[in-house]
Amino acid sequence: MGSKAQVRGHAGHGHSHGHGDNAFLTSTDKNDAAVRITRIGLYVNLGMAVVKGIGGYVFHSQALSADAIHSLTDMVSDFMTLATVALALKPPTAQFPSGYGKVESLGSLGVSSILLVGGVLMGWSAALELAHIYLPAVADALEWIGLAGHSHGHDHQIPNIQAAWLAGGSIFVKEWLYRATMKIAKERKSSVLESNAVHHRVDSLTSIAALVSIACSNIFPAFQGLDSLGGLLITWLVVRTGWDNTKTALYELADAGMDDEVKEKINKAASRALEGMGMPPNVKVHSVQGIKAGQNYMVDVEISVPGHWTVDQTGNIEDAVRINIGEKVRGARRVKVRFVGEDQEKDYMSEFISPSVSARSSPEPEDEHDHDHHHHDGHSSGHSHTNGNANKRG
Template identity: 60%
Template structure:
C-alpha cells in the first residue's frame, strides 16, 4: 500500500507519548495550529472564569456569574479538546485498524455534554433568583424543604441590582471571545475537525452571552426597579448554552453511530477518483467510478470507492488502478485517511455497498450441524464464482 507510509509519517512524527495520553495536555506539539489555538483559549477561559466570577460576586450580577460558569465549562472543554486532538491524529494500529478518529468524536460528545450540563445549571440558578424575587413566600417554603439553597440577600433583595462597573467585564469578554471564535473556526474548517468547530462555537456562544449580560446589566441600571432583568439575563444565557450544547451533542452522536459523510465530501472524492481513472485507456471498455460512500471519524474520513472495469482484467491491473485512485484521493481531498477500493464489471447491476453485508440469521451458520452442509454449499459457490465475470478487491 503506497499511501500507508505517508499517513504513518504524517501522523507519527510529532507525537512521542505514552499509551495513557495525558501528556498531550502539556503538549510537545506546539507547532500544531489546533493545539496552539486551544491552549490560548484555555488560558483565556481560565482568566475569564476567575475574573467574571469574582466580578459577578462583587458587582452583584447574576448574568455575570452565569457567564463565569460558562467560561468554566469552556475551560474543561479546552482540556478535553487538547487530549482528543492528540489521540485522533495517531496512525492506525492492530487494535484500532480504522485509526483513533472516533476518540475525537467521543471528546466532542464530552465537550457538548459539559456545555449542556453548564447550561441547565445556569438556568436553574437564574430561576431560583427570579423565584426569590417574585415569589418570596414560595421560595421560603422551598428553602425550608431543602428544594432551594438558602438565600442570604432577603433584606431588600439587593435593591441596588448589579453594579454598572460589571459592564466593563462583559464588554472585554465580548471582544476577546469573538476573536477566539474566528481564529478557532478558521483552523477547524481547514482541518474539518468537529471537536475544534465545537470549541469555536463555545467561544461564539460565550461572546453572545457576554453581550446579553452587558445589555441586562445596563438595563437594570438605567431602568427603574428593573433588578429582575439580571437573573432574566442569566436564564436567557442558559437557554443559548443549552441550544448550542444540544446541536453539538447531536452531531457527535451521529458521527459515533457512523452516519454517512455529506454530499460535498462524496463529490470531492468522486472528482479525485474520476481524475485518477480518466487517463486509463483499455481496448474494450472504459474504467469508471460507480459509487462512493464513507464515514467520518474525528478529523479522519474513511471512504469506499466502487470502480467498474473490464471483466478481463488481471489482479495486477486492478491493483495498479487501486493504488492510483488511493494516491490521488489522498493528495486532493483533505482529511481522507483510508480508501477502500472494490472492482466490479461494468455490466454489474446498480451500485450498492449493502451487498457486502451477510444476509440472514448470523447464528444459523455457526451451529455444528450445519458445518458439513455449509462446506458442500461453499464448494459449489466457489466453482460458480470462478466462472463468474464479476470480480472485486
C-alpha cells in the first residue's frame, strides 16, 4: 500500500518531483530550465575566462587577469551544479532508501567552499599588493618565509582604459545570469542552484571592482593601491557569502529541520486532505516534521485519530494525505504518515530510544553475536561442569 501511494503521489508532481525528473535533468535534455541556465552559465564563464585573460594580457590589467582566473573557478562550479542536480533526483534504491538528495547538498557545499576559499585567496593577494606598496619590509619578510611570491620589482603599470569595456560588459552579463539562475533556484528550492546564482552575483561585483580600479587607475595614476583596496572590500563580500552558503549546506547535511514556511504548507495540504474525506474534527494533523535533502523534502506527518480505529480506516487517510502533500508542496519526495490516539500526548521524540534503554543495559543482552560467543565459551565450560558432576556422583 505504501509504495503504491508513493507512486501516485509522485505522479501528481508533473515534471518537478516525479521519477521522471532524472530524465529531465540529465545532460542530454536541453529543455529543462535548471540544466539550460547552468549550461548557459558554463559557456559564458568559458568565454569570459578567455576574453578577460586575453584582455588582461593585452591591456596590462592585473584586475582583469584576476577576474579571468575567477571565471575559470566558476566553470568548476557549473560542472558540479549540473552533476549534482542530475543525481539528486534519482529514485531511491535499496542502498539509498531516502534517495540521493544529499548529493546535491554535498554539491552545494563544494560550490560554496570554492567561493569561500577563492575569496580568502583574493583577499590575501590584495593584502600582499598593499604590503608591497606601503609596507615593503613586511612584504619582504613574507616572501622570505615563503608566504608570498617574489615581487620581481613590482612594476605597477597603468592598465589600458579599453579594459574597462570588458569589465563593464561582464557586469551586465553576470547580473542577468544571477537573476535567471536565482529565479529557477527559488522555484526548485535548490540550494546548489542558489549557490551558483550567488556566484554570478559575486562575479558581477568583482567586475565592478575591476571596472572602478581600471578607470581610477587612469584618472588617478598616483594612487597605486586603489585596485587592492577595492579587492579587499569585494573579498569581504565573497567570504561572507561563501560562509553563509557553506553553513546552509552543512545544516542540510546534518539533517536540520525544515523551515516553518514549508511545515505550514505541509500542514495545510494534509488538513485539506482530511477535510476532503469528510473526517470528523477530532481527526486532525497533530504535528509536522521533516528534513531537507537537496531539492527534496523527507516529510513526517502525525495525525490524531480515535483510538478504536482500525488499520484499514487509517490506510485510506494515509493515501489521501500523501497524495495531496505531493501535489501541493513542491519538493515533497517522501511522506511518512504516523497515527496517534487523539488523547495521547506524543511527539516525534517518542520515536527515539531513551539513553537509559540500550543493548548494554538490557536484562536480555544476548544478541546474535553475544549468543554465539556465549555458546562457544559455554561449550568448554559445560564439559567441565558435566565432568565435575560425574566425579561427584562417582
